[in-house]
Every structure is written in C-alpha cells, then in structure tokens.
Amino acid sequence: MAYSEKVVDHYENPRNVGSFDKNDGAVGTGLVGAPACGDVMKLQIKVGADGIIEDAKFKTFGCGSAIASSSLVTEWVKGKTLDEAASIRNTQIAQHLALPPVKIHCSVLAEDAIKAAIEDYRSKHGAADPKAANG
Amino acid sequence: MSGMTTTATKDERRMGSNEPRPIYLDYQATTPMDPRVLQAMMPYFTEKFGNPHSRNHLHGWESEEGVETARAQIADLINADAREIVFTSGATESNNLAIAGVARFYKDRRNHIVTLVTEHKCVLDTCRHLEGEGFEVTYLPVRQDGLVDLAALEQAISERTVLVSVMGVNNEIGVIQPLAEIGRLCRAKGAFLHTDCAQAYGKVPLDVEAMNIDLMSISGHKIYGPKGIGALYVRRKPRVRMQALIHGGGQERGMRSGTLPTPLCVGLGEAAAICKREMEAETAHLSALRDRFMERINARLPEVFLNGDAAHRIPGNLNLSFAYVEGEGLMMGIKDLAVSSGSACTSASLEPSYVLRALGVEEELAHTSLRIGFGRFTTEAEIDYAADRIIAAVQKLREMSPLWEMAQAGIDIKSIQWAAH
Secondary structure (H helix, E strand, O other), X not given: OOOOHXXXXXXXXXXXXXXXXXXXXXXXXXXXXXXXXXXXXXXXXXXXXXXXXXXEEEEEEOOHHHHHHHHHHHHHHXXXXXXXXXXXXXXXXXXXXXXXXXXXXXXXXHHHHHHHHHHHHHHHOOOOOHHHXXX | OOOOEEOOOHHXXXXXXXXXXXXXXXXXXXXXXXXXXXXXXXXXXXXXXXXXXXXOOXXXXXXXXXXXXXXXXXXXXXXXXXXXXXXXXXXXXXXXXXXXXXXXXXXXXXXXXXEEOOOOHHHHHHHHHHHHOOOEEEEEOEXXXXXXXXXHHHHHOOOOEEEEEOOOEOOOOOEEOOHHHHHXXXXXXXXXXXXXXXXXXXXXXXXXXXXXXXXXXXXXXXXXXXOOOEEEEEOOOOOOOOOOOOOOOOXXXXXXXXXXXXXXXXXXXXXXXXXXXXXXXXXXXXXXXXXXXXXXXXXXXXXXXXXXXXXXXXXXXXXXXXXXXXXXXXXXXXXXXXXXXXXXXXXXXXXXXXXXXXXXXXXXXXXXXXXXXXXXXOOHHHHHHHHHHHHHHHHHHHHOOHXXXXXXXXXXXXXXXXXXX
C-alpha cells in the first residue's frame, strides 16, 4: 500500500480541520461512515447569503486516504454553489489523490459527506431539496 | 503475520539508505539474529559443510555433531530429550505436521480436534483442511482477557478427541495460556496436547513433563535465531505417533525427510542456549521497558486500552487501542516506528483483527489498535522516543477525530445510528 504524495501532503498538512456550530443556520453538517467500519467523516459547510459556500471544515476518523479525501473536498467546495458542490464525484477525488482500488471507498465517503452537508443545510432552509423536506 | 499490517509502504522502503531506518518495535513478527548465533553458524557454511547424514567421513560426522548438539540445546530449554526434537522449516510446518500428522495416524480411533479461535492461521487453516478430510473440529471461543476458558475446554474434550491444540503465547496480544492446567485436562481424558510455542519458546519457562505437553512447535526466527528453521517436540513416553507430511530418505526418524540444513540447526540450538541462560534477565529487562513505556503513555494520553490479560502476558508485547484514532491513520503518523496495526484497513475486507474480535473488543476499538513489540536489542532511548512519537500522533489525530469531539462533548457514540457501508 503506497500512499501518493498528495495523500501524504493532505495527511501531514490537513486543510480546514475543525468545526462550526452545527446549530448555526448558515452551516450544513454531514456525518457519514461508521466507527465499526474504521471510517467516520464530518464535513461542514458555511453558506453565504448569495448561496455560495464560503467556508468548509472537516474532522475525520480513518486512514490516511480518508483524511486526505475529506481535507481535499473542503478545499474544493469553497467558492462553489450548492449545486456545483453536489456535482463533485468520488472518481474525481480518487483520481486527484491517486487512490489505489482498496481506498476507493474513502473517496465515496467524501462524496457522501458533501451531499449530506448540503442536504442538512437545505433542510434548514425550507424545501429547496424535496428529498430533504420529506425525509 | 496474519491479520496485521506493517507500517512502511513499499515506496518508503525503497527510499534509500540516507533515510534513518524506523525503530524496530515488531519483535512478534520476527527478531534480528543475535550476533552470537551467527558466529556459531558461520563455520557450518564453509568449512564444516558436510551432509550431516553422511556416515562415511569426517565431513559428515562433524556436521552431525553440530546438529546433535543443537538438538540437545533445543530439548534442554523445555526439559525434553534430544531424541524428541524433529527439525522442520519453521513453526508453520511444525504446526501442520503435529496436527495433520497426529490426526491422520489415529483417525480410526479418534477423529475430533479441539483448538481456539485465536490460534495462528496456520493452526486454524490446517484444522479447516482436516475438516475436509472428515475430522470434526471444535473452535473454542476465548474469554475477554484472551485466555482459554478451562471449564469450556474440559467440556469440549471427549473420548473421541485425539488432539487439543492451544498456543502458548498469542502472537497478537501476547497472553500466556495456562498450559499446565490444559495439559492436566488433556492427560485425564487421553487426548494429546499440542502447543504452538512459536511466541512462547525461549520467552517463558516451559517444561514438557510438568505441563504434560505431547507436541510443541518451535520457531527459530522468533528467538533471535535464523529464519527457515523450526522444530517440533514429539513425546516419546508415552509415545506420540504421526504420519509424515514430507516423504523421502527417512531423516528425523521418518517424521521429516530431507537433508538437515546444518547451519540453521546450529543457529536454532545456539539461540535456544542463549534463551536458557538469559531468560530471567531478559524478562526483567523487557518488563522494565514495558512499564516505562506504559507510564509515559498513560501520563499523557487518556483512553488507551490494553488488549489481552494484563498479568498473564509476555513483557515484550503490548497491544493497545488508542480510542477515537484509526490504527492505519495512526501508523502513517509514526512512520519512523516499525509496529503493526490490528486494523486491517488495507485489506479489502475492512475487517479488524480476528483475534481482537474474538476477545469481544468492540469493532471501533479494534480499528484503533497497535501491536508494539519490544525485544533483546530495544533500548530505553528507543522506548522513550517511540512513546513520544505515538503521543504526538494520537493527540494530533484526536484533534482531527469527529469521534473524539463527540466523546468530549459527552455524546455516546453508540447512541448514533451509523450507516453501514
């Protein structure tokens, strides 16, 4: 199992580690994974009045690839609209970090974390997402 | 080492000689050879190169003498007779030979084997194989401390049980099984006791007479001897019989054919002799290192859990769960330490160690475990450095861990509905 330079860089210098107040109306929180599986990611987005994600933070329990995947997506979602952020695919994450096949699930989890954070934000702001409103 | 993953990646191993080598703290995986062992072996590679089975000239005789001296040294450490030692390629072969060899020989009379779920894969896999041949195998669970439940073991042994196979010391968690009590139960019920002592031989006192052990697997490279050599102790009185796995010239009294590798045999013998002389001092040295390490860790890190019984364990092994920090992620942060992780995150299965799970260690804690192995050449300075590196890495990763954050906020992690993935 060789880690790519990018994974090592994100592991050693993780971007945007931390937390926002999850009760803040401008914040959307996604918590995905399970401790028993060895991976838990918490991704939070802070959305401006213009609907643009102005900041993001993460905390991750997991291997180096899981930490790198979540660190990377905090960089990627900043400056994006919710729809743009929701279009980030796990394959892009995996490709950027050169994840080996056994670590693809880390990128899947990061994609899920973005979606969960967006869904949480939208559920706080009415039924922009019908799924969130119903669920 | 089954179920464990090692720290360094291939790329890192290739990084070259200008990088300092990681501190070796993986003595249960293997040990460096003691220079005294190498010294004893050297003449047998070049001058005394004869085939120890050659009966017609000095070359053969001097090799044979080397082999027989080694055999006596190996036997001496466990109060056995030299004629009860069979050389093999290692403990895996010894385990295969003991279990399959005995089971097949006595098949017509008894066809049941009892073992533990925490045994090494080479024991479990041999048993699985024998199930395919029509044997019945009982895989006994262990207690939470990793030790065998003697009452359950007694119940499991019947008049159809030919063999009970229980390891002396577990390779992952270092716990010492009560072999004397197990031996008494087996003897009372007429079943043979085989014990995989790859991790016990040379580390803890063993006496095949006092403990009623009928077969014992021994490894060279776990006791500062060479790799590629092991031995099987096979009791002569009352005699244990077995079918050979390797057929040929009938060496090793027909139990294991093939020309003996004289230098390796001599190395194993010398390694055993050193263990016998130094076991007491080494145990004291390792206990002191272990206590020093744990004190340093416990002074700075809360919520570190020892896996396996605290009292009945070899001093050179610590299996620790660093709650809220995933093991593989942790290993990446301590690349200058060569340790093993109980988290099998690199395998496709995502399953943590089967040994830790057998202890009932919760899966989330099993994912946070490291196996740290100290040995003969470990120094206090290395221990201090290792503890400090682990403390720093765990602190950094806990700051990054959502589980740690929840625990600090008083949220019960078990109360959350986690999605399975």
